[in-house]
Amino acid sequence: MKTFCPRTSSCPIFKEGVLLRETSIATYKNLYCTAGPQRYRRCMRYKTAKKYGKCPASVMPNSTLSWEEIEKKIKEST
Numbered sequence: 001m002k003t004f005c006p007r008t009s010s011c012p013i014f015k016e017g018v019l020l021r022e023t024s025i026a027t028y029k030n031l032y033c034t035a036g037p038q039r040y041r042r043c044m045r046y047k048t049a050k051k052y053g054k055c056p057a058s059v060m061p062n063s064t065l066s067w068e069e070i071e072k073k074i075k076e077s078t
């Protein structure tokens with residue numbers, strides 16, 4: 001059995017209707033959240049939360065934003 005991301009209880013990806021269409025959420029869950037440590041550690045939401053202690057809702061798991069762009073989003077959301 002694969003280990004799930006430790007952020008599943010708090011991540012908005014797991015709250016239906018908060019972020020995306022259901023099909024997109026299911027895809028992200030399969031690719032990152034429930035696919036074991038090697039996958040969820042690549043998730044940009046996971047990496048952002050680890051680095052800054054939080055992650056803006058608009059940062060997706062496969063985001064290609066730079067850290068500078070993410071920092072800007074964090075500042076805008078506080």
Ligand code: SF4
Pocket residue numbers: 005006007008011012013028029032033034040043044045046061
């Ligand atoms: S989207 Fe990323 S941070 Fe959120 S539960 Fe899935 S793997 Fe973890």
